[in-house]
Structure formats: structure tokens, C-alpha cells
Amino acid sequence: MSGPNTDYDPVEVTPLKADQVEEMREAALAAVAAAADLDALKQVRLDHAGDRSPLALANREIGALPPQARKEAGQRVGQARGAINQAIAAREAVLEAEHEERMLVEETVDVSLPTTRRRRGGRHPLTLQSDLIADLFVAMGYEVAEGPVVEAEWLNFDALNLGPDHPARTLQDTFWAEPPEHHIVLRTQTSPVQARTMLTRKPPIYVVCPGRVFRTDEYDATHSPMFHQVEGLVVDEGITMAHLKGTLDHFASQLFGDGITTRFRPSFFPFTEPSAEVDVRCFVCRGTGMDEEGAQSCRTCRGEGWIEWGGCGVVNPRVLIACGVDPDVYSGFAFGMGIDRSFMFRHDLEDLRPLFEGDVRFSSAFGTEI
Amino acid sequence: MKAPLSWILDYVDVPEGTTTEALTDRLTLTGLKLEAIESPGRDITGPLVVGRVVTMEPEPQKNGKTINWCTVDVGDANGTGEPQGIVCGAHNFKPGDLVVTVLPGGVLPGGFEIGARKTYGHLSAGMICSARELGLGEDHDGIIVLPDDAGEPGQDARPLLGLDEETIEFEINPDRAYALSLRGIAREVLVSVEGASNFRDPALRDTPPANDQGHPVVVEDPEGCPVFVARRVSGFDPDAPTPDLIVRRITAAGMRPISLAVDVTNYVMLETGRPIHGYDADKLRGAIVVRRAREGERLITLDGTNRALDPADLVVTDDSGIIGLGGVMGGETTEISESTTSILVEAAHWDAVSMFRTGRRHKITSEAGKRNERGVDATICEAAADRVVELLVEHGGGHAEPGVTVVGTPPAMPTIRMAYDLPERVAGLPIDSSTVVDHLQAIGCRVDADADGVDVTPPPWRPDLIAAQDLTEEVIRLVGYDLVPSVLPTPPSGRGLTRSQQLRRRIGRTLAGEGWVEVVNFPFVGTADLDALGLAADDPRRDLLGLSNPLNHEAGFMTTTLLPGVLRTAGKNVGHGNTDLAIFETGTVTVPRHAGPAAILPVDRRPTDEEFEALDAALPAQPLHLALVAAGDAVAGGWWGEARPVTWADAVEAVRSVAAALGLEVTASSAELAPWHPGRCAELSVDGEVIGHAGEMHPTVCQAFGLPKRTVAAEVDLDLLMARSVHLRKAPSFSSYPVAKEDVALVVDASVPAADVEAALREGAGELLESIRLFDVYTGDQVGKGKKSLAYALRFRAPDRTLKEGEAAAARDAAVALAAERTGAVQRT
Known part of the structure; x- marks a missing residue:
């Protein structure tokens, strides 16, 4: 006859005894706490929570217990295993955190190592200077006009009131293209762009013309057969010298700093009448002519307080006529400065040759903006 | 243009106490830009005094030289009043002569400090100076011996030597040819400098009237040479020295002293602006004829150059042929020499354009040419010639011949109409009509004013004034460029960079x-x-x-x-x-x-x-x-x-x-x-x-x-x-469905361009192909000689759905098939 083995002696199932389970639990928790690293913990897991761990083996014995004892034993074993798993998980989290921290320390690099594998590029400072000037005028509403460097003699000279016998022609030593009777020159100034602008646009005209120009000057510290100019031309109703002065004062303060103004001196240019030389107040000594110590004369302006900057004037009506602008309705002003020269004193360069020597150390010093 | 200050002030007065800086600042602002102020004595400091040689004892030395042990009376300049003991190596003087002495404490050009020092057995306390030691030229043949009445011992020697003279160098604009003369600069001082007065025109003088006893002159080209004046000085002493003042002034002006006759013509050119040419009158043959050169004619000019002349060149001729390139450079045959005793003075007005062309054609730049091509006062030929004659007679001991040749008349100046308000409209600065008239008159214009404006006749020294805008500049510069206000114009909206x-x-x-x-x-x-x-x-x-x-x-x-x-x-x-x-x-x-x-x-x-x-x-x-x-x-x-x-x-x-x-x-x-x-x-x-x-x-x-x-x-x-640049780029759209990746390796002949293979793959793969990338190129044993393997990663994706099983593979196969057909590619497996 079968029936519950009420006479079953629980003493024979020793592992399920409360004190035994408690002992296994204590041993397991002690082992977890003692696990020094994740590998040790892995072993602890096998030993105390694995299929062959004492509690797992004890669990298998539950079936051998009388029914009334199974529940109690099951609870006891289950709680013990739960506590152990929890302890392992907690210990694992701690050890993993420790491990990661150690790893991060071990992965430390020397961030002061050089990182530049590729050269830095740069635009030419004269391109940058030219763009900067163009931007100053574009901000005022001007447009940037351009023209060819190999130019018709008529546009470079005659249209600008520089007739074939004008003494000023000898002041601009001109490269002539072969054959000379073709009347083609390398432009000696950017002024032919002004003529082209008047010939192709109706006033109001507000343009600046930056570009390369050529003169037969031997190449030295202060002369180059090729250099860069920027000219400005305004043709509108009621334009006066005062507008010219205002424009150049603004230009000077934008390029050289707040408060830097200009001074006009009478001069002569065939395409303007009246004409003036423009001096800009020295932005280094601010016109005092003294150097920083207040002793010797300022190096930038040679103690004069002013720097010769360019030429300007009111457009000669003869030029307006040759370019198809009615001088009875419109008047205008024009000005011209050396971009190279402006760059030189703005950036403290005494010899212009580095501008044209192409040494990469020079251009790359200026990056992509100035 | 270099102008000694004292020379300028010969012709105009400036208020007492006007400094050179104040003068040049003002001239700079009105158009004569200061380049530099030079002074020959600027490097000399300390006592430089007149001394009278009291004793002079020659002492032969072992080295063969003889030195002079001198005592020199320097008045009280040495503080003792006793004669100063000085050793001197020069021999061109004698006791009683007035000399220039620098005393201990003085510094000569080059930082040469003078002290009392033992030399040749004496204590030499100072130095007797030569011209070169004072920076006054290269003359080192001996020390300077002053004229006996030059001054008193102990007196500062600087003024006697012109060492305190300041010379102002101006930058002259091409339109201001009149300022290439002291006359013009003095006039600029008059009109520019506050309080300047009493202008004394050096070209304003009474001249003898023309007569028919002068040297015969025929001008065949009056347009090229509107005025030709000739005067003659005879009995001239070719050895007569040029007075110190003239030497100093023309030297300061940058010209080299040559001989009295030449120096005087240069002096008068600097003074009046009118270039003068002097001929050795005894070398002239017959009448002077001015004409254009003829084809094939040549001339050896003063500089020794044998020049082929152009038919446009103006030439001066006589019976012997061509004797000068008119207004530009004289010829060798009639050049004034060391034995010239008779001089024909030519003061002629030449057409500026012709001068400019001839100068350029023959590559001659000269002081005369520079002035003639920019424009000279045509009305002062007689005055300038007369002034030269005066100086030659005064310093060269000759006499003026009574003959006065004057051919032609100066061209008339144009009359220019200008509205009163033009200067103010151009300047943007109020300028009233009386200011306009005043300034135009100040620069020498004749002004006929009416209700609306002025009819202006410029003075003969201003050939640059030809239109109203030129007069405008004159008015505005004298009002002052510094008074022009600073006003920004208002451009219309710009379009930015192109x-x-x-x-x-x-x-x-x-x-x-x-x-x-x-x-x-x-x-x-x-x-x-x-x-x-x-x-x-x-x-x-x-x-x-x-x-x-x-x-x-x-x-x-x-x-x-x-x-x-x-x-x-x-x-x-x-x-x-x-x-x-x-x-x-x-x-x-x-x-x-x-x-x-x-x-x-x-x-x-x-x-x-x-x-x-x-x-x-x-x-x-x-x-x-x-x-x-x-x-x-x-x-x-x-x-x-x-x-x-x-x-x-x-x-x-x-x-x-x-x-x-x-x-x-x-x-x-x-x-x-x-x-x-x-x-x-x-x-x-x-x-x-x-x-x-x-x-x-x-x-x-x-x-x-x-x-x-x-x-x-x-x-x-x-x-x-x-x-071809793309102006407006379309916004892209992306598929967010999963990507399918396929790699293929194709073997082709080494000569097949990868671009061709890729193009075939692209086309063959069709629309589902999203991208293609060549990720490896292999040549070697595994593909055989003359072949290469190209490995591509292809990505497929549809814009609107997930690709079905096999779709990407099919597209890949199609791509490979087309590449095979087009390029002979064989897929590596």
C-alpha cells in the first residue's frame, strides 16, 4: 500500500536542515564577499550558485521530503539561493565598475603628442587684403568691378585724359605688348576698369576695382614690376570732394582702426581735377610721430605722423565725356591705393619681396582670413 | 626741386619768426610737398670760427712731409684771446690770411671730433679746415682761404660759408612746372603763407627793345618755336671764377658748377624757370635758322652722342649745319669752352609737346628739357636773356653788344569761363564768389567777373590751366583741402559680390x-x-x-x-x-x-x-x-x-x-x-x-x-x-529602408580603366544601386600577368520599400554581366 511516508525520518535528509541551509548560505555569501575580481566571482558563482553547488544539490532532495516538509524546505532553499544570486550580482556590479575604472586608467595616452599630420594651407595675404578691402566697400553698397590686365592703350591712358604726349605717361613706365603699333599694354593702373565701368553701366556707379598692375620697375625691396592696386569710382548726381573725404576717412578707420582719418594734399593726376594725395594718420603712433617709449620717431611713419597712402580726386569732366557720362548731370570721385603697400604698413613688412617669392612659410602664416 | 631758403626769400617776405617748418608745412598743404630740408652744416657742431694766421713755420718731417706749425688768432673764441697753436699739413696760405678754424670740442661731418692732441712734437689745438672736411665739396687741394674782408677773427664762420643755409627740397607735380623755379616757389609762398608779402618778380625787369643789329635769326616753324631771343656778350674772360653765391646756390639746387658762362645760364634758369642756351658766338657761322630736322640728319650733342634726328625734332642750325636740338640739348660744335670769349645767349620758347616727344625719342632727360616739356612762361625770354647778359658782364668782365634779336611773340593764353559756384559744388564746401576771384587773382589770373561767373585768363606761367576744373582746383587748394568736410555718400543698394x-x-x-x-x-x-x-x-x-x-x-x-x-x-x-x-x-x-x-x-x-x-x-x-x-x-x-x-x-x-x-x-x-x-x-x-x-x-x-x-x-x-558651376542645388532625399550590401571582385586587363568598369557596373546595376566604391585593386600571381582585380562594394536600396530576398543579388549579377560585356571583366570567385 502506498501513501505518504509519515514515518520518513527527516534526519536522513541532512542537507535540508535549516542550520545546514543556513551554513551553505553563509559560506556562499562569504565566498562572494571574498571574490577579488570578476574571474574569482565567476568561480564563486559555479561553486555556490551553479548546478553542482551544495544548495542546488540540496534542492534536488526536496522531493524526498514528506509533503508537509517540502514547502518549508523549498522556501528555505529558495530564499538562500536568491540571497546568494543577489549578492553575486551586487558583487559583480562592484567588480565591473572597479574593472572599468582600472581599464580607463590603463588606457591613458599622452595627449601632448603631436597631432598634425597634414600641412595647413593658406591663402595669399594679398588676396586676403584685397578681399578684405572689397568687403569693406561691399558693406557700404559698392560693387567690385574687374577688367583685363592686358589692356588697350586707349583705355589705360587716352580715355583717362592721358593723351599720347601727356608728361604723366612717363611717370608710369609701361610694358608694351608686341607689336607696339597694336596699342596694347599691361595696365599700369586699375583705372581702365573705371573707364570700362562707365562705358558699360549707367550712373549711379559705386565700384571698387582691386587688381594686378604692371610697371617697368626693377624688382627690389620697394618696387615690383607687378603689384596690386585698389581703385574706387563713384559717379552720381551731386558728388563732391566732401564725399570723397568721407569715404576715405571711413575706409581708413575700417582698415586701420577707429579714429584713423585721412589728410588731403593737392596733387596731380590727369583723370582727376582737383586731385589730392591721401595721407592716412599713422595708426601705430596715432599721429604723434613718436614710438612707444615716446622717444625715437615712429618706425611706421618715420616720425611724420602721416603715411602716404594713395591718390584721389574729383573725376575730370574730360574722362566723363570720353566714357559717355554727361558731366553736366553727374560728377564723381575716384581714388587709388596700393594693396601691397597697405598690407606692408598694416602688417609691418619692410621688404615687399616675400609677397612674390612664394615661400610657403610666408603665405601659410596668414591662414584664410586677415 | 631744391631751393635754398635764402634764395626764396630774395623774392618774397614772410612774417618775422616764420620757421622753416611752418613754411614747408603750409606749402605741403597747398601743393608743394616737402621732401627734405637739407643744410650743409647740419653735421657740424661746436666752435667753427674765422681765424687769422699769425705765424707759420714749415717743419720738414722724417717721412718727407713738411708740416706747418701755425699760430692762429681766433679772437676770444678760445676763451683766452691768445693765438691758437695748430699743426697744418696744407701750404696754400700765408701769415695774415683769413682761414676757417675748428677749435677743440667741435665735431665735423662724419662724427670727426676735434680735440687738442700731441702731433709732430706740438700740442695742436684745433684744425684749419678744407672745403671737403666741412662737407662743402671735394676740394682738398688746400685749406679754405677766405677773402681778406670776409670777417673778423673769432667770428662764427658758418654764415660766411653758407653752412647755415637751409635748402628745401620740394616734390613738384607735373602740372606745376612754374614751381621748378625760385620765381614760382616764391610766388607760392606769397599765395600760401599767411602774412607773406612784397613779392619781387625776378623776371620783371626793363629790357632793351629789340633791334635789327642783333644776331640774325630765322624761325621757320613758329609753332614749334614761338619766341626766339638772342643777345651777345663779347670780351668775356673765360677764366673769371663763378661767384661763391652762385656756386653755392646752384650746388644746393643739385647742379654741378662748371664755368661762369654755364653756371650763369643755369642760375637764371633756376631763378626764372626759363632754360637758356649759350653758344660760343665765334663758332657760329651765319644766321641761326630754327626748323624741323630733315630725314637722315644727325647731330653730336653736348653729351658726345651722335644722334640720328627725326623729322619731328626741332633743330637750331647755322650755315655749318645743325648746331643744337632746340630746347633739349645743344650741339658740340658751338659748345662754350675754356677759351670762349664771346657768348650768344639764346632764350627761346619751345612747343612743350614737341619737347616731350624729342626728349623721349632721344632718351634725354635734362633740367632744360624737364622745364620745356612741362611748359614755361613764354613772356620772359627777353628778361631771362637780359639777366644772363647782366651776370656775364658783371662777373665775366665782358660787355653787352647792343644788338637785341627778338623773333616771334608769345602765344596768347586762353580765356576760361567758370561759374562762381563751381568750386563750391566740387568741394562740397561753401566758397563765396569774392573768395573765388581773390584766389584766382592771387595766382596771377586776369579775372573779369560778371553776375554769374568769371572769365579767367591764366598768367603765362600757368599753361596747365586750360579748363574750369583746373581753376577749381586752384581755388579749393588755396581755401584749403583741410577744410573740405567729411561726408559719406549714400550709394543705392548694392548687389554684393558677383x-x-x-x-x-x-x-x-x-x-x-x-x-x-x-x-x-x-x-x-x-x-x-x-x-x-x-x-x-x-x-x-x-x-x-x-x-x-x-x-x-x-x-x-x-x-x-x-x-x-x-x-x-x-x-x-x-x-x-x-x-x-x-x-x-x-x-x-x-x-x-x-x-x-x-x-x-x-x-x-x-x-x-x-x-x-x-x-x-x-x-x-x-x-x-x-x-x-x-x-x-x-x-x-x-x-x-x-x-x-x-x-x-x-x-x-x-x-x-x-x-x-x-x-x-x-x-x-x-x-x-x-x-x-x-x-x-x-x-x-x-x-x-x-x-x-x-x-x-x-x-x-x-x-x-x-x-x-x-x-x-x-x-x-x-x-x-x-x-558650369551649379547655382541652386536641389535638396537631397534619402531612403530610410534597410541597405543591402554586395561585394564583387572583377578581373580585367590591366589596361582597362577602372572608371569604365565602374560606369558599366553602375549602369548594369540599375536604379536600386545607391553607391559603389572601389575598395581594392590587386595585381599579382593570383590574377595572372597583364590583369588586375578590382573589388567593389555595392550598396542597394529602394526609396520606398525593403528589398526582397534576391533583389540585390540580381541587380549585382546584372551589373557584373554588363561589366563583362563592356570591359571583358570576369568575376573572381
């Missing part, structure tokens, strides 16, 4: 951002440069525009390619040790069109549109090019690994970057073109149009430009590229 200007900046920034450095080269080139590039004889880049007057005949043409410039610059960089480099240049090149001449159009009207277009058509084409060169390492070696040298691909990629910045894609195909390596040159095109070339340089070219082997370069026509 598209081309924006694109050029974008190109520069793109290249700079990728490590390329911009350089600027001169656009000149020589045929040797093109030879160095290895260009074939018929290469179109050899069609060059030549320059008539290049600075350097090795580079006498405008270049058609930027490559010589960037290669040369690259070579220089390598020479400077910048061995890893990447440079670029943008600039126009010059491509001749062999069109006709560019016309010289009229200037009294606008050219017609046709005329203007024809002008442009006559110019060479000037397309904008980009050239770049790289050498050495593209990526430096370092702790991260090995360096990567530049390759042909870097040059191609740079152009692709530029194109991408413009929204364009470049196709590369192999080409052979100098200066590239024949097997490593890519022809670059966009939409089938060739825009340039890139690749590795030919080794010979590398060598020619001092560059390492494997240097790479590119040159493209940016105008072509920019013309």
Missing part, C-alpha cells in the same frame, strides 16, 4: 582648407621655361604674347600657362628646405587672338558700342587658370605611422575638391601631355568638356625645376569650370 567673385573665393578657401598654400607669381615667361616643361614645337601654349620692353629678356612674354611659375616657386621652396609642400596659384594667362590693333579712339565722345567691342576683341583672351604643385609627403610620418608621399592622385583629388565646391563632378581619363608623366597624366573633364590636366610630373621636368621625382601638378581653366 557669382564669379564668390566662386573664386570659394575655390581659394577650399584649397587652403585642404592644406594648399596660395602663391603669387609674375606672369612673365621665356621660351626656355616652355622648353623646360617639355612642350612640343607645335604645342599651342607656345603661342605667346611678347613684350616690347621686358625687364628681363629671358622672360619676355606673357605666359599661357601658370605651370612654369608654380614649378619654379616649388623648386625654390624645396631649395629653402620646405620639402613637403603643396602650393597653388590662380591667375589669368594670356592667349593671343592675333586680332588687329586696338584702336586709339577719340576722347571727345563716348566710343560707339561697336568701337568698344572691337577694342575688346583686339585684346588677347585672358582666361583664369588654377595651377597647383605638390611634392614630398602628403601626410607626415610620426608616432601614428608611416608618412604617405604625395602621388598623382593628390593632384587629381585637389581638382575634384575644387569642382565639388562648385557642385561639379570631374571625370579623369588617361592622356599624354607635357609636362606630365606620359603614363600618369589625367585629362580632367566635366560633362564631357576638358577643363584641365593633373598627375605626376615627367621626371625630366622635375629635374629641370629642381624638384624631387614624383612631384605632382595640375592646371585647370577656372573660367570653364565656373561657367
